[in-house]
Amino acid sequence: MLENKIIVLTGGSDGIGWECAKAYVKAGATICILDKNEVPDDRAKELITTDKLLMLTCNLANEQQVQAAFNTIIEKYGRIDAIHNNAAIAHPSKTLDETTNPEWDLLMDINLKSILYTTRYGIVHLKKSQGVILNTSSMVGSLGQDNHAVYVATKGAINALTKAMALDYAPFKIRVNAISPAAVNTPTLQAWSQEQPNQHEIENYLNKLQPLGNMPKGDVIADACTFLLSHAARFITGTILPVSGGAELGYRTLI
Numbered sequence: 001m002l003e004n005k006i007i008v009l010t011g012g013s014d015g016i017g018w019e020c021a022k023a024y025v026k027a028g029a030t031i032c033i034l035d036k037n038e039v040p041d042d043r044a045k046e047l048i049t050t051d052k053l054l055m056l057t058c059n060l061a062n063e064q065q066v067q068a069a070f071n072t073i074i075e076k077y078g079r080i081d082a083i084h085n086n087a088a089i090a091h092p093s094k095t096l097d098e099t100t101n102p103e104w105d106l107l108m109d110i111n112l113k114s115i116l117y118t119t120r121y122g123i124v125h126l127k128k129s130q131g132v133i134l135n136t137s138s139m140v141g142s143l144g145q146d147n148h149a150v151y152v153a154t155k156g157a158i159n160a161l162t163k164a165m166a167l168d169y170a171p172f173k174i175r176v177n178a179i180s181p182a183a184v185n186t187p188t189l190q191a192w193s194q195e196q197p198n199q200h201e202i203e204n205y206l207n208k209l210q211p212l213g214n215m216p217k218g219d220v221i222a223d224a225c226t227f228l229l230s231h232a233a234r235f236i237t238g239t240i241l242p243v244s245g246g247a248e249l250g251y252r253t254l255i
């Protein structure tokens, strides 16, 4: 589905991003991972071939580092077909009044402003390739979540930004969509769980959240992302696609 595509993937070294990396390579793409952490060698071997992986260590909150990463990609491949903005942090789990200025700034910089940087340095190349942008949002960006105010705000902003970008770049035949997971078993989710007061109930809650079944791993998200990046989704833009097992449906008591 993604044969010979050059895909920039932020936060691709772990969690949902790593599952996307594997799925994109399996679908025929070459992936350029921008992440603060490298993919460990033993994990990289899970790819069909590591020739399809360019690892660029980069702090997405640092504009110069993002610019340098895009320069390296263009020097090596000469083009970019897709950008998947996936990296985020979810810490701290706090109400707004408890949030410090540095905590606000860091969440905004990594989760939201990084999309400004990847677009600033990537859009010229996507205009040439009539490429695709995919943003990883979260169901909490539309539903809200207690005790997680700034993270929720970044994801709500991503939903709005996705629609604005879809309109701005449609004249260039660039599609812009978002995926919206609920709970997915990843390092970030585990860290969030450990911040909650009722830890003994959390695992049960996360498994009951999805009417379709227990909390999934990132492969279910990666399959939907592969579709949205592919030609099969060629007339879909501005969509916030829930990949949530139905977590947002109905009025249900979970605990």
Ligand SMILES: NC(=O)c1ccc[n+]([C@@H]2O[C@H](COP(=O)([O-])OP(=O)(O)OC[C@H]3O[C@@H](n4cnc5c(N)ncnc54)[C@H](O)[C@@H]3O)[C@@H](O)[C@H]2O)c1
Pocket: 010, 011, 012, 013, 014, 015, 016, 017, 034, 035, 036, 037, 058, 059, 060, 061, 086, 087, 088, 089, 090, 110, 136, 137, 138, 139, 180, 181, 182, 183, 184, 185, 186, 187, 188, 189
């Ligand atoms: N796990 C869930 O339940 C869940 C639910 C909804 C949405 N999401 C979203 O999915 C995406 C991936 O989350 P995940 O759970 O896989 O997280 P994760 O922690 O497993 O992976 C995040 C990746 O981003 C990288 N990263 C973080 N800060 C960075 C920075 N400043 N510069 C470069 N790289 C950085 C990390 O090194 C890591 O590889 C995020 O956008 C998250 O908000 C996750």
